Amino acid sequence: MIKEISIFVENQKGKxxxxxxxxxDNNISIKGFSVDDTGEGYxxxxxxxxxxxxxxxxxxxxxxxxxxxxxxxKVEDKAGSLYKVLKILSDNKINLEYTYLLANSIIALKVxxxxxxxxxxxxxxxxxIENNLMI
Amino acid sequence: xxxxxxxxxxxxxxxxxxxxxxxxKTVEKAYKSLFYKKKFDxxxxxxSDIKDLSDxxxxxxxxxxxxxxxYPFGMLTVDKNDIVRIHSSSGTTGKATVIAFTKxxxxxxxxxxxxxxxxxxxxxxxxxxxxMSYGLFTGGLGFHYGAEKLGAxxxxxxxxxxxxxxxxxxxxxxSFLHITPSYALHVSxxxxxxxxxxxxxxxxxxxxxAEPHSEATRKKLEEIYNCPVFNSYGLSEMNGPGVxxxxxxxxxxxxxxxxxxxxxxxPETGENMPDGEEGELVITSINREGMPILRYRTKDxxxxxxxxxxxxxxxxxxxRVVGRADDMLIVKGINVFPSQIExxxxxxxxxxxxxxxxxxxxxxxxxxxxxxxEISKKFFHGKLSELKNIKEKIQHSIREEIMINPEIELLExxxxxxxxxxxxxxxxxxxx
Numbered sequence: 001m002i003k004e005i006s007i008f009v010e011n012q013k014g015k016x017x018x019x020x021x022x023x024x025d026n027n028i029s030i031k032g033f034s035v036d037d038t039g040e041g042y043x044x045x046x047x048x049x050x051x052x053x054x055x056x057x058x059x060x061x062x063x064x065x066x067x068x069x070x071x072x073x074k075v076e077d078k079a080g081s082l083y084k085v086l087k088i089l090s091d092n093k094i095n096l097e098y099t100y101l102l103a104n105s106i107i108a109l110k111v112x113x114x115x116x117x118x119x120x121x122x123x124x125x126x127x128x129i130e131n132n133l134m135i
Numbered sequence: 136x137x138x139x140x141x142x143x144x145x146x147x148x149x150x151x152x153x154x155x156x157x158x159x160k161t162v163e164k165a166y167k168s169l170f171y172k173k174k175f176d177x178x179x180x181x182x183s184d185i186k187d188l189s190d191x192x193x194x195x196x197x198x199x200x201x202x203x204x205x206y207p208f209g210m211l212t213v214d215k216n217d218i219v220r221i222h223s224s225s226g227t228t229g230k231a232t233v234i235a236f237t238k239x240x241x242x243x244x245x246x247x248x249x250x251x252x253x254x255x256x257x258x259x260x261x262x263x264x265x266x267m268s269y270g271l272f273t274g275g276l277g278f279h280y281g282a283e284k285l286g287a288x289x290x291x292x293x294x295x296x297x298x299x300x301x302x303x304x305x306x307x308x309x310s311f312l313h314i315t316p317s318y319a320l321h322v323s324x325x326x327x328x329x330x331x332x333x334x335x336x337x338x339x340x341x342x343x344x345a346e347p348h349s350e351a352t353r354k355k356l357e358e359i360y361n362c363p364v365f366n367s368y369g370l371s372e373m374n375g376p377g378v379x380x381x382x383x384x385x386x387x388x389x390x391x392x393x394x395x396x397x398x399x400x401x402p403e404t405g406e407n408m409p410d411g412e413e414g415e416l417v418i419t420s421i422n423r424e425g426m427p428i429l430r431y432r433t434k435d436x437x438x439x440x441x442x443x444x445x446x447x448x449x450x451x452x453x454x455r456v457v458g459r460a461d462d463m464l465i466v467k468g469i470n471v472f473p474s475q476i477e478x479x480x481x482x483x484x485x486x487x488x489x490x491x492x493x494x495x496x497x498x499x500x501x502x503x504x505x506x507x508x509e510i511s512k513k514f515f516h517g518k519l520s521e522l523k524n525i526k527e528k529i530q531h532s533i534r535e536e537i538m539i540n541p542e543i544e545l546l547e548x549x550x551x552x553x554x555x556x557x558x559x560x561x562x563x564x565x566x567x
Contacts (some may be wrong), residue, residue: 004515008510010546011363036519042545044519064510064547066517081314 002072002109002130003052008044008064011037019059023047028055031135032102034080048072048102052132071109071117072102072129082107085126093122100134138253139246139287141391147449150392155187156420158396162194163425170201170210191396191419192407196430197468202232204370213425214239224371224470234273234371237425243278244374246521247391248281249277251380254309255340256367259286261310262304266318267345267468268538269295273375274345274468278313281377285324287311294318294468295327305331310339313467316348316356316364320409320500323359334361342367344376345468347456349567353385368453371433373420379453382446389450398430398441398450402460415460416453434460462561467502471537473561474504483516489551496565504506505542506533512548 009015016035023030029050037043049055053068059065075081077134085107089096095112102108106129112118121128137143145153162185165171174195174386179180184193208215220236234479236244247282257263263282269275275293282289290303300322303309312319319341323333338360343353343366366390377386380394381504395418401406416433436459440452464471473492480486487509495503508529510522525544534540553557 003515006515008515008545008547010241010550038519038523042522044517044522046517062549063510064515066515068517 001069004048004070006066009045010042023045034100068072072106074106077105138250155395161421161427168212169208170205194429195430196432198458200434203230210426222273235426239424245280245284248375249285252285261287263287263311264290266314273371277375302305307414313342315346316343316352317500332487333359338362347467371453389452411441413438466504487511487548492561492564507544509546509548
């Protein structure tokens with residue numbers, strides 16, 4: 001399972017750069033990220049680091065964070081490949097909460113039911129990434 | 136010619152005699168309540184010990200906390216069945232204070248308000264638009280009954296809905312408005328936007344109250360509306376409005392001493408202070424039946440004016456209230472205690488330890504209240520919907536309590552400086 005770290009951020013200058021600097025200084029590579037902005041003064045910065053446990057350790061003291069499971073799948077770099085993945089999920093009534101791009105043509109998927117999500121994607125021969133270091 | 140020539144133009148001596156007589160009766164009556172019996176017995180005071188005004192200081196003070204403790208009916212001096220109306224003033228959650236009125240009290244109160252309104256020139260035939268909120272707040276109904284008693288035509292529109300307010304002023308040729316000063320400024324801008332000069336409305340007077348404002352603001356309003364603006368003084372513990380009012384000279388309110396005995400005390404020691412010195416206003420109601428209150432600590436900081444008024448009334452005047460001896464805020468004319476907000480925040484588990492209350496006044500003169508809260512780390516699970524729910528929960532609970540819709544700002548833990556005492560948790564950016 002892939003681990004994603006969500007960080008609560010107020011929309012204040014320098015927050016994202018501070019976080020990325022901490023991780024960079026500690027040789028942790030961010031394999032992908034997204035920013036959910038509410039437009040109301042706060043938002044969530046999500047990152048998928050290679051060494052997530054170390055990243056969690058570094059961030060938890062000064063930030064409000066939460067570590068969650070997500071699914072990561074490799075998609076081919078061609079037309080229709082994203083649709084293929086999303087259709088499998090919707091055909092199986094699995095809700096997608098959000099998605100974003102990771103490195104190396106891999107996409108992160110946050111679904112309401114991870115176990116079923118993984119199962120149906122595997123059954124349909126989608127290539128799943130096992131852990132953060134394999135991204 | 137006044138509403139009540141005899142009372143309004145009494146000599147100082149006559150006022151003192153009437154006060155003495157009414158104080159003695161009030162004390163006897165008050166002793167019938169559970170609350171005052173206990174209070175008197177505790178210090179070994181008997182109603183018969185109060186023989187004249189100089190004995191007043193023997194009576195222990197009554198505080199807002201006393202009123203809360205006596206909630207709901209511990210202070211009644213009459214049978215509960217004789218109470219015809221209840222008003223309640225803002226208090227900390229579940230600890231509101233109750234003010235009870237008999238039929239006679241309602242009538243007396245209306246008479247005081249009518250006296251005030253007559254003094255500023257309101258007559259039968261005038262149209263009075265009451266733009267204060269009705270309900271438990273005494274400002275709405277208090278003025279309503281007073282203006283009706285006087286014989287004016289009352290428009291009980293209440294607060295808000297500016298477009299409708301303006302239409303009513305125009306359609307009914309309103310002559311007097313009862314309004315908060317900040318809302319009066321806001322309404323004037325809207326009137327101008329409609330292409331109307333507020334001066335052309337033909338208003339005879341504005342009654343402003345419920346909210347502190349400067350002399351500069353009064354002058355500004357008088358200029359904008361081209362009519363006199365009168366300050367009103369009142370508090371629900373003493374009926375509500377009608378405790379004091381400015382006369383035609385508009386130089387601070389006369390307190391109606393036939394109904395209220397006023398004292399100024401040192402807010403720290405409780406010792407009486409001479410006229411002219413700034414301290415906390417203490418009021419004893421001597422013309423109430425159902426629930427008289429003796430030596431009530433108003434927390435309003437002011438002074439009793441020494442000079443006589445040119446209008447000829449000997450009822451003493453108090454200076455403009457310069458502040459509060461507690462941390463009560465007045466937002467949009469509504470009394471808000473920071474502890475009300477704190478109680479709510481602390482009952483919401485997702486809220487962290489620190490918070491800040493920011494009160495501001497926008498360019499359109501509308502007050503805003505923003506609550507900045509730190510969220511608790513353990514309730515963050517990385518979902519935006521969750522944050523939105525927390526925010527709505529806080530907003531809803533606070534609105535229910537203080538009747539004002541606050542803006543909520545969610546912050547990270549430790550975003551706010553750790554609080555050292557309540558004062559730092561409130562930031563008031565308004566320029567009055």
